[in-house]
Amino acid sequence: MGTRQVQNEEYGTTMYMPLDGGATRIGFPIRLDKEGGVLDRSNITVESLIEQAKRSFAPYELHFKELQWWTAYRVGHRIAEQFSLERRVFLCGDSCHTHSSTAAQGMNLGIMDSHNLAWKIFWYERKGAKADILDTYQQERKCVAEEVISIDQKLARFTANKIPKNSSTGLNSTFAKELNYAFFVKNWAFTMGTGIEYTESFLNSFDDGMPPGENSWPRPGQRGPDGWLLKYPKLQRIQLFMEMPQIGCFHILVFAGDLGRNINSLQSFAGHLHSDQAFWERYGRDESFKILFITLTMTNHVDKSLPIDTFLGAHALYVDAQEPDGAIGACHKRYGVDVEGQGEIVVVRPDGWLGYRVGLDNYDNIDKYFEKFML
Ligand SMILES: Cc1cc2nc3c(=O)[nH]c(=O)nc-3n(C[C@H](O)[C@H](O)[C@H](O)COP(=O)(O)OP(=O)(O)OC[C@H]3O[C@@H](n4cnc5c(N)ncnc54)[C@H](O)[C@@H]3O)c2cc1C
Incomplete structure (x- = not known):
């Protein structure tokens, strides 16, 4: 059932x-x-x-064997004016937003609030991020709570049979269908949490001209998608998300495309990482970042075309060559990277949302991205 x-x-x-x-x-x-x-x-x-x-339940019959738990509560749609005070007190979950349980969002929102906040406190306290990073908690989360409450007000009215006067009643009414469509079809990704989108800020930066639009999906401020890859050198099939544990570090996804075409840019980026200006050297190396090199080049060509030892070091290398249907480059495509192109670097925040993306040749812009919120 x-x-x-x-x-x-x-x-x-x-x-x-x-x-x-x-x-x-x-x-x-x-x-x-x-x-x-x-x-x-x-x-x-x-x-x-x-x-x-x-x-x-009428006209249906309901029979109880046992009642294990019950509660009764009055639906209150409320939201705190501020989710944080003086960068010292932070409210998450039901303490700053309440609504009905109809859409099963309360706990989900609360966990996502905490998830959004935890890494920002960590980067402020331990990694040298500027205090401004703490303000992005309210900027990003309050509008999500407002949207859930706005949808839930309609859902709660419908649940309690308080529907607009001009609408017919029942699950087949226009009101019910529109509500169902708005919440469960059009906004399903928002409801699942994966479609929540944060607006442009120094953390979700469009500096390199990523215009909002279908073709540039996923954009900074959106959640990065999952994918399947082969992990070098054993070439075992792995899930991208399993390689990106959310333990407080930024993940730098280097979509290198075809190595035959982009090897020079890749080596240049790898060399830059160890320069004094590079984010890698300045902000914590492998304690703050995990770099994943993802190529399209088939596994039997990797050794020959890529002088791996010259730059790979502690970083991991993956081949984007195996989806269940055998498609090549599916992970590049999911991240909106042109498989025929010059390669791209995607910066993924510790909570899994995209922070920045830039062409492989413009790798030094990543230093500027981090400079905006790091001391
Ligand atoms: C019937 C029902 C069904 C629900 N179903 C879903 C669902 O399917 N999916 C979903 O995502 N959400 C659901 N929710 C909502 C979800 O339960 C809440 O949103 C969630 O539990 C809120 O978590 P929280 O940690 O913010 O607050 P709470 O769970 O209220 O935790 C706050 C804690 O703080 C403690 N506390 C309070 N004052 C003090 C104090 N002064 N000192 C120390 N401790 C204190 C409280 O005792 C409590 O343990 C449902 C809610 C209800 C009522």
């Missing part, structure tokens, strides 16, 4: 979904004695809840 809904005129929408151990979670709006009344939890008994749950 997947998630299902029952719609009836008295209760509005009742949602039920399977839980572990054969249990079922049922969520329904409680009927109050009078219109506009306030929920008084002290009046609620297990018997009265079971009775209401059964009525909310």
